[in-house]
Amino acid sequence: MLQQPHTKYRAFAPIGLKDRTWPDAVLTRAPIWLSTDLRDGNQALVEPMDIARKMRMFEQLVAIGFKEIEVGFPSASQVEFDFVRKLIEEDRIPDDVTIQVLTQAREPLIARTFESLQGAPRAIVHLYNAVAPIMRTVVLGMDEDEIVALATSHAAMFNDLAARQRHTCWTFQYSPEMFSGTDLAFSKRVVDAVTAVWNASPERKCIINLPSTVEHSTPNIFADMIEWMHRHLARRDGIVLSVHPHNDRGTGTAAGEFALMAGADRIEGCLFGNGERTGNLDLVNVALNLYTQGVWPGLDFSNIDEVRATVEHCNQIAVHPRHPYAGDLVYTSFSGSHQDAIKKAFAARREGDVWDMPYLPIDPKDVGRSYEAVIRVNSQSGKGGMAYLLESEYGIEMPRRLQIEFMQVVQGVMDVAGTELSAANIYALFEREYGLATVQALSNRVLEAQADASVLLRGQLHWEGALVDMQGQGNGPIDAFIQALQEATGHRVRVIDYHQHAIGAGADAKAAAYLELRVDEAQTLFGVGLDADVISAALKAIVSGLERATAQGRQGAQCTVVPA
Ligand SMILES: CC(=O)SCCNC(=O)CCNC(=O)[C@H](O)C(C)(C)COP(=O)(O)OP(=O)(O)OC[C@H]1O[C@@H](n2cnc3c(N)ncnc32)[C@H](O)[C@@H]1OP(=O)(O)O
Ligand SMILES: CC(C)C(=O)C(=O)O
Ligand SMILES: [Mg+2]
Secondary structure, rough: OOHOOOOOOOOOOOOOOOOOOOOHHOOOOOOOEOOOOOHHHHHHOOOOOOOOHHHHHHHHHHHHOOOOOEEEEEOOHHHHHHHHHHHHHOOOOOOEEEEEEEEEOOOOHHHHOOOOOOOEEEEEEEEEEOOOOOHHHHOOOOOOOHHHHHHHHHHHHHHHHHHOOOOOOOEEEEEEHHHOOOOOHHHHHHHHHHHHHOOOOOOEEEEEEEEOOOOOHHHHHHHHHHHHHHHHOHHHHEEEEEEEOOOOOOOOHHHHHHHHHOOOOEEEEEEEHHHOOEOOEEEHHHHHHOOOEEEEEEEOOOOOHHHHHHHHHHHHHOOOOOOOOOOOOOOOEOHHHHHHHHHHHHHHOOOEEEOOOOOOOOHHHHHHOOOOOOOOOOOOOOOOHHHHHHHHHHHOOOOOOHHHHHHHHHHHHHHHHOOOOHHHHHHHHHHHHHOOOOOOOEEEEEHHHHHOOOEEEEEEEEEOOOEEEEEEOOOOHHHHHHHHHHHHHHHOOOEEHHHEEOOHHHHHHHEEEEEEEEOOOOOEEEEEEEEOOOHHHHHHHHHHHHHHHHHHHHHHHOOOOOOO
16 A cells, blocks of 8 residues: 555654643743844845845844844855954944854854954854754764763853953853754753853853754644753753744744743744744744733834835845735735724724724734725625725715615626725725716805795706706705705605714815705615715705716616517
């Protein structure tokens, strides 16, 4: 029988940490953030950044508020080396920012790394070597003792080289590469040996960074591993415990968050999750997840589009439109029921309320987005979304039954076009359907109060291409107009419902009138009028409704074809 391909994989063994505490932990403060955009992110690019791009990224990271930034792998190339030199020699590193650089545990590379840091006021030097069995056997050809010796001998080199550059305030960092694929006891053995060489203490802490170099377990297992290390490492009070998740299973964010719950103090990642293969942990995602729990992350993403533009420029990789918090579409609802709920929640929301909005986990304004894109209308949309757009963009506050009526018009267009309709498209349809640009106000209008408290209305109506004299009397202008209209056009109109509101304020304010009419006791439909004058708006709305009724009557007559 043919072997099933999946049988060549094996399940990741659970850690079996029985007394784990991390599932109940609640994150209440921000971790120490380390951006490795300029190192792990950069090493994963088709075209690594040149110095200009690196500088632009560095300045963006500083502007966001990162205090620790891994700026490169100085022994890898001249560009990497020169960039570190430029930062130092041109005094580009703010006083509250520490740069970090990475080196393999190899003598010449370490020497070159320290050379790149000459004159730096502060620096984190980051040492790594692989510890996982597959790397030990296949790549390095070393047994466990030899790996420990590799790590400790090169860690000792750090002590020596740092002692020769006394003007720099040094922090040492060690990463057991492929920690997530390594037996915990062995990881602890290597890390304990390194921290002993560095004599880590509360006064002179070092950073121990535990990577899921390749993510190959569920995030709860990674969290168990971090909690185990947090509880078992020697010199724990001399260690800043850091994690460095990757995202191969698409759970990098969860792994990072669980790891923080499990005792990690610090987290490494890249903006929007750039990095090797499927990327590093997405720092924006984790930071804004904290933000939406009411925890200030200490990183400023109040203009996320600017950050995204910088990252896209530097990495030459586009951020996906569905990317959490940053994508073009992530604050947009197309589907009708979502739009309906958002519209109602916006209407119910009062200044100062806790953010509790359906389908919007964060206020788009907090990341510099407007509400404009929150609702977009296509064939999946309903009246709520359409009405929201007309209200938010044009100040049109349609009564509910008008929404239902006009949505049929919108739906008809959408069914034919099949594409999205913008607010401007919808307004153009609304304008055409209700004759907003064509229905004219009553000319030479005269309104006279009568002794019996009624009013007399006179004027000239634009009706079917002619200017018709009209006159009527009633208990108000609308009543009088309806009387006059019947005489002038022969159509009997009854007002069923009436809504009006102002659009805008001051000299530019307009009145909007929405009248539901019964025409000739045959049709019920709306008319809409907009005018600077309230009475004109209402009268226009009646003419709008009457014109629609007669147009629909004509259409109905044309359509009534009786087959022979
Ligand atoms: C998970 C991570 O992200 S780790 C960071 C990875 N980042 C990078 O590799 C980017 C920068 N790297 C580079 O520019 C280069 O790879 C360099 C400069 C580091 C090394 O370049 P080279 O010397 O040409 O070697 P190469 O890249 O092929 O590395 C493989 C060699 O290093 C050895 N090696 C790998 N890791 C280690 C280590 N930690 N300590 C000692 N030797 C190591 C391998 O066994 C292999 O040795 P071999 O040539 O004797 O077979
Ligand atoms: C160098 C280490 C921290 C790394 O990038 C990894 O293991 O993913
Ligand atoms: Mg990495």
